[in-house]
Amino acid sequence: MTNSRHPYLARTGPLLFAHRGGTADGLENSLHAFRRAASLGYRYLETDVHTTADGELVAFHDTTLDRVTDGRGRIADLTWEQVSRARIAGREPVPRFADLLRELPQAHWNVDAKTDAALVPLLEEIERAGAWDRVCVGSFSEARVARARSLAGPRLATSLGTRAVVGLRLLSRGGRMVPPRLLGEAALRGAVCVQVPERHAGVRVVDAAFVRTAHHYGLQVHVWTVNEADRVHRLLDLGVDGIMTDDLEMLLRVADDRAR
Numbered sequence: 001m002t003n004s005r006h007p008y009l010a011r012t013g014p015l016l017f018a019h020r021g022g023t024a025d026g027l028e029n030s031l032h033a034f035r036r037a038a039s040l041g042y043r044y045l046e047t048d049v050h051t052t053a054d055g056e057l058v059a060f061h062d063t064t065l066d067r068v069t070d071g072r073g074r075i076a077d078l079t080w081e082q083v084s085r086a087r088i089a090g091r092e093p094v095p096r097f098a099d100l101l102r103e104l105p106q107a108h109w110n111v112d113a114k115t116d117a118a119l120v121p122l123l124e125e126i127e128r129a130g131a132w133d134r135v136c137v138g139s140f141s142e143a144r145v146a147r148a149r150s151l152a153g154p155r156l157a158t159s160l161g162t163r164a165v166v167g168l169r170l171l172s173r174g175g176r177m178v179p180p181r182l183l184g185e186a187a188l189r190g191a192v193c194v195q196v197p198e199r200h201a202g203v204r205v206v207d208a209a210f211v212r213t214a215h216h217y218g219l220q221v222h223v224w225t226v227n228e229a230d231r232v233h234r235l236l237d238l239g240v241d242g243i244m245t246d247d248l249e250m251l252l253r254v255a256d257d258r259a260r
Contacts, residue, residue, distance in 0.1 A: 006192045007133040008108060008157040009220055011043065013259075015242035016251050017110060018042040019225050020061060023246040028068060029059050030092035031103060037248055038104055046110040046224075046244055049097050049118045056080035057097045057121040063114070069094065076117065097122065101129040108134045110159075110195075110222075110244075113144055123152055132156060138195055149190035160191040160219060168194060169205060172213035193220040193242070198235065211239045229254050 009015070021033030034045050048061045052075055065071035065078075071086030083094050100109070109131075113119045126135050137148050138159035145161040160168065194214050198206045206223055214221045222242035223235050232243055232254045245251040 005218065006154075006157045008136050009192055009241075014236055014240070014255065015044050015220075015222065016042060016255060017044045017046045017222065017224075017242060017244035018248055019046045019244040019246050021045060021047070022248040024248070025091075026068065026089040027092050028088070029061055029095070030088045031095045031100065032092045034095075034100060034104060034107070038107060040248055040252060042248065043106065044108045044110060044242070045100075045104070046112075047097070047100070048112040048114050049122055050075045050114050051117045051121055052080045052083050053077055054079045055121065056083070057118060057125055058083060059095050059097050059100055061114075065094075076115070098125050098129070101125065101131055108136075110136050110138065113137060113139045113141075113148070116141075116144060119144055119148055120151070123148065123156070126152075126156070136193065145191075154190070156190075157192045158190055159222070160194040164191070165194055165196055165205075168213055168217075168219075169210060172207075172209040191219060193222055195222040195224060195242075195244075198223055198226065198231065206235065206238065206240065208238050215239070226251075233258075 018037035020028035021037050024036065027033045029047055037045055047059045049057050050060050051057055058075065060075060064074050065086045069086040069088050070090050075083060086094055088094060111122060113122055126132060132155040136157040136159060139145050140162055142161035142163045145158050148156060149158055196205045211221050220241035222244060223240050224244035226232050226235065226243050226245050227247045229250055232251060235243060243251060
């Protein structure tokens with residue numbers, strides 16, 4: 001199913017997302033990883049953003065540099081000059097999101113705004129690059145997603161917020177469609193997709209009823225993070241519209257098998 005309300009989702013067929021650019025060589029969220037994903041044919045790239053102490057917007061998942069770089073400290077407490085000296089897996093610099101937009105102008109970006117402080121700089125970078133048609137913003141924070149919609153309006157694609165996802169799942173389990181007001185009319189007007197794990201806390205989230213319910217409201221279903229071929233096949237058989245993976249080659253093989 002293709003959601004026609006926003007050009008971000010204009011491509012046909014299931015969307016293949018390179019989660020953090022893929023995890024080859026431990027270089028997640030590096031320009032090297034994203035370039036590699038693009039060279040393999042990925043047009044949808046997933047990342048996260050934080051802001052430094054002096055306001056630079058960087059593509060990085062964790063709150064601190066410690067896990068994946070040779071640097072230390074909370075990004076929010078460090079200047080861009082300090083963050084720029086850190087190397088992912090000891091090799092690659094932490095990229096600014098603006099650099100990713102510029103270096104990969106054909107890529108579609110799925111961006112998790114990790115903090116309140118990152119939201120406005122993110123929208124400003126999208127505006128500066130004229131990239132409203134190729135960025136989708138999401139967050140675990142319902143308020144953050146709502147604020148993004150409020151600030152940017154319909155030109156911004158967003159995923160459904162956490163509370164609305166719970167509501168959508170409850171609706172699907174009830175076996176009948178109910179008025180959109182029960183999910184939040186503003187959320188349904190602004191969101192173009194729902195992005196969820198297959199299971200959460202031992203409870204299945206994505207099944208045929210969930211996919212049907214999301215499609216009823218005009219929402220695509222994107223599932224993260226799926227690294228096993230049999231799970232990808234099962235989810236695509238259910239009708240999900242997008243898969244996020246760390247294993248780029250695996251997902252391409254599955255997509256090729258199914259196309260043939």
